[in-house]
Every structure is written in structure tokens, then in C-alpha cells.
Amino acid sequence: MLNSTKVLALCGSLRAKSSNKGLLRYAQANAPEGMSIEIANLADIPFYNSDITDTPASVTALLAQFAAADAFIFAGPEYNYSISPALKNAIDWASRAPNNALLGGKAAAIMGAGGGMGTSRAQYHLRQVFVFTDIHPLNKPEVFANAFSGQFDADGNLIDEKIQENVKAQLAALATWSQQLRK
Template sequence: MKVLAICGSLRAKSSNKGLLRCAQANAPEGMQISIADLSQIPFYNADITEQPAAVKQLLAQMAEADAFIFGGPEYNYSISPALKNAIDWASRVEGNTIFAGKAVALMGAGGGMGTSRAQYHLRQVCVFVDLHPLNKPEVFANAFAGGFDADGNVIDEKIKENVRTQLVALADWSKKISS
């Protein structure tokens, strides 16, 4: 099972990228997780008639994916621009062949409640692009409570276990909805 993880934070030492690296390191047997690079993706603009190379690469990775993991910070109670922009580019592919009918797990690290509000907004976006979010378990990590090191890596065993549990559920969910 090929899973593409997409992080809404562009920071190298982001705790959200750390969550995705944790997922990559803890993938269950049979699951391969790649992490997309959004650093060179321009904002979607319908006036751009030829897709930039970075967009073509991202869309190719998305098309190959059997499922997705979206991880990202919460900006002003909502989705980060980088993550929303990646979804916007993919949503313009004719026939919605990149997302339609595929499973997605959501995770995020932020203050207090993690990224709960952003994840709920992200679920609304998933409805429009015909992605099927995994309902449970949810991964909301507090990025400022000692669960991450200075480089954004997960060091808390409870967070690691939450990520592992979510990955197993994602594999099961993806199989269920694709059959």
C-alpha cells in the first residue's frame, strides 16, 4: 500500500513534519509512506497554463498513492495555506482522478488542542474532493508539551503509539472503501 504524506508546514524542524516522519518510521507491514515536498509549489492560479515542474511531481506522487496522510499546523483556527494549496492543485485535475474514493488520515501538532479545528475544516475540504477521511483514531498532539525534540521529531511514546494505531486503522479503512 502506497501512502503519500503531505505536511502543511514548510519548516524543516516542524513538529508536523516530525509526525509524518514518525508515521514513516512506524508504518505497518505492507505500507510504504513517502513524504511530499511542498516547498517549491506556487499558489494555485488558473492563469498558470503550464504546471510548474514541482506541481507535476506532486501530482504524479498523488496519482500513485493508494491513500494519504495530511498533517499540518493550525493557522487561525483553520488549515495551513501550504496544505490547502496542494489540495487545490490536485482538485483541478480533470475528473478528480487523484483523490476520488481514496482514504486519508489526518494528524497534527499544535498548541493546546493540537490541530483539532484545522482537522475539522480539512474534513470539509475532503468531502468536496471525494477523499474519505478516517474518523478514528484521531491524532492531535500538543507540540509544546515535551513530546517533540528541538528538530521536531516525536519523542513521546504515547504520540508514537497514537500514530501507529492510526496507520493500522488507515490500512483497514483503505481496504474497506476500495473493495
């Protein structure tokens, strides 16, 4: 059995005190044994444009992170009932590799903090994007958090024990799912 899982975590919010970054920071600090989580920086990634012939250094670095990852965690707010532009843009850049080589066949967990429905629509749309990219999302457990109901502190850190337990359970399931896909 494989003994380690290298995870690339991507946050669809670029705000420093984002509750979605708080979810990822909590996941990183509480990863199960054998799992390492690297949080990508999407702040300098330009919008995908096929006319760009010289790949920017920030994109080259991100693509290397995608390539090195065994699995992914996607966290993001819900913008207009859908995926945030920063998260979709990162996927768009990575999906341009031939045959989705950077993404295809890899496991992914989805989590999000937002309004009353906790990013459920954005998470559903992300699953639709995964059909094309051949990313294999976990079905359960799901992580939905309300960013405005005391589940996070003023700095965006996750403080709700129930959501913390959900994140830990999702990480354990991601490790198992990723290992199954890599056999």
C-alpha cells in the same frame, strides 16, 4: 485481500524542524507491514492560479505522487483556526484534475501538532474540504499533539510514547480503511 498500501504524506508546515514533519517522519519509520509512506515536498509548489498554463515541474511531480497513492496522510499546523496555506494549496492543485481523479475515493488519515487543542479546528476544516474532493477520512483514531509541551525534541521529532502509539494505531486503521475502499 490487497497486500500493500502506498501512502502519500503531506505536511502543511514548510519548516525543517516542524513537529508536523516529525509526526510524518515517525509514521514513515513505523509504517505497518505492507505500507509504504512517501513524504511530499511542498516547498516549491506555487500558489494555485488557473492562469498558469504551463504546469510547473514541482506541481507535475506532486500530481504524479497524488495519482500513484492509494491513501493519504495529512499533517499540519493550525493557522488562524484553520488549514495551513501550504496544505490547502497542494489539495487545490490536485483537485483540479477532472472529477477529482487524483483524490476521489481514496482514504486519508489526519494528524497534527499545534497549540493546546492540537490542531482540532484545522482538522475539522480539512474534513470539510474532503467533502468536495471525495477523500474518505478515517474517523478514529484521531491524532492530536501539543507541539509545545515536550512531546517533540528540539529537531521536531516525536518522542512522546502515547502519541507514538496513537500514530501506529492510526496507520493500522488507515491500511484497513484503504483496503476496504479499494475492494
